[in-house]
Amino acid sequence: MDTSGDTTGVLDEALERLHVSGPERVGRLTNHAPMVVEALASHGQSGAVHRWLDLYEAKLEEFPSSVESVTDANWPAALGDSRRIADWIAYFTRAIGEGSWRDLLATWWPRLLPGMYGGSTHPVVRVGHAVRALIEGGGSAPRLTELAHGLGYWAARHHPVSGIALLPGVHEMGDVVEALDAVPPVPDPHGGFPARLALVEWLPAWASEVTDPDAARERLAELVRAATHRYATHGHGNETMLVHAATAPSAVLRTLPALPRALWAPSLHAAWLASAAVTAMYAPSEPVPYVPPGRITAEEVLERALAHGDEHVIKLTDTALDIGDDEQALAAALRAIELSEPIS
Template sequence: MNPTGDASGVLEEALERLHAAGPERLGRLTNHAPMVVEALAAHGRSGAVHRWLDLYEAKLEEFPSPVEPVTDANWTAALGDPRRVADWIAYFTRAVGEGSWKGVLAEWWPRLLPGMYGGSTHPVIRVGHAVRSLIEGGESAPRLAELAHGLGYWAARHHPLPGIALLPGAHEAGEALAALDAVAPIRDPHGGFPARLALVEQLPAWAGWVADPDAARQRLAELVRAATHRYATHGHGNEIMLVHAATAPSAVLRTLPALPRTLWAPSLHAAWLASAAVTAMYAPSEPVPSVPPGRISAEEVLERALAHGDEHVIKLTDTALDVGDEQALAAALRAIELGEPLA
């Protein structure tokens, strides 16, 4: 099942509706709606977009107030300041409106890439959805605005992870992820994402040696597949946060076609470290057996995810459909089983 660009205009309507809301709620939780509506539209479920959004709307908060304009001269001081999210979104709205969106993306991607951990990796995921909508559906004002919102959110939540020791790693992505169980043991099992992230001190340099762009893209696809497969057996470690071990590198993979090839290898490296860190932070003590999905199609899995309604379930299913094999479908079904349905 391959995603296709939505030509109905429903995605534009939904994005315009959502751009009056902020990228977060309760001061720390991410607004997932722009990502979910793009995923539904991309997979031919435009008819469900507004129905789903009606259910999610109670979680939206008003767009935040600006503080001080971000400019080409002062942006470094504003980077990573969540209070400046409205300023950052305004900055990128101007930048995208004045030039090529691919040019803006190419300029800012290497600046933002080291800070992928901010917002629990949600900003890069939002950018990945926005880029896919532009690649597959063409440019429109709401889609360009969504890219600006995603980039602005990422800049405001930019959070690097310095001082990580890189260790030798397995050749296969699945083996490298499996070896992470004993990496960065969690001394505070109840700590949130920032607290757990601070405990990650070393990770395997699985993808660090790749320099060829085509090899980097192949390895990134391998990582997305391995992280998605792993959710089927390890998702119970944290049914929400472990989704990001797959969806964050998936967002990077979706963005590669819009980036200069020189950025593909650095993108792989950053995506691997983010996926590995999340995997280590929430790895359960023991896996569970993966249950084969049986005679079920990708379309049926998507329908089950949509009926369930949880935003993380839909986004993992979106990535699982991109991977497209039986173990990926099993991961999506596992997410449906573990997640709390959207009321």
């Protein structure tokens, strides 16, 4: 299917429309609109962008107020301070205006990568969409501003974790499907993302010895495929949150071409921890049998996802389509449509 990106200007229009809104709503929930409109545009659905946005617009909130300017001198103290979202976005907007967006990303990616759990992994997903838009369509002002918003959101919600033991063993260099199957569910899961994350005690140390950049990219692609496939049989554990086990590593994979190769292996390791942690936090008690999707095309799956309209459904479908001609990835997207409430 057509994945050449938007050449109509619609994506830039939609991003300009969205940049007057904040990256969150109702105190903590994420504004998914920038990610969805980029996904639709990237997959040849520019004509649906504003129609979908009209449905979602009621969920948007005003851009937050500034607290205190973030600078090159004081940024460490501001990292992870969610009150400073506007200050962080202003910082990255200034920085992008002063130099190369790729250089800025290369500087900040390793600083932000350990905190990709913040905002339930949504900030890194938003950055991944912004980077793909820049790679596919060039550095227009709205796309550069979108990267600044994504990085600023990530910096404000930056949330590293500690205390998770990585246990080497049979899965360390083995099949990623087996490694995901070996992820232990958290005991007595309860509460939202931060509460469940605190319950994750250990994870398999899959791919921890990978240092070669090309091998890291290959293993990351394997992780994205496996996590997407897994949704088809395990998505009922939490139809919304388990989407992020696939979309977070997918965002990292999309970003690799814009990063120095030296950052590819650390990116793989961080993506594995995030995907495995989400898997542990929302694991169902039992999988359901895999149901082949039958004779259906990628275009038809995308049309069904768009008709359904849920933001997580569209984003998982976007990830599934990026994998390529893959029956179980399409089945995962159809499973998300089946499990999720449609947009109203």
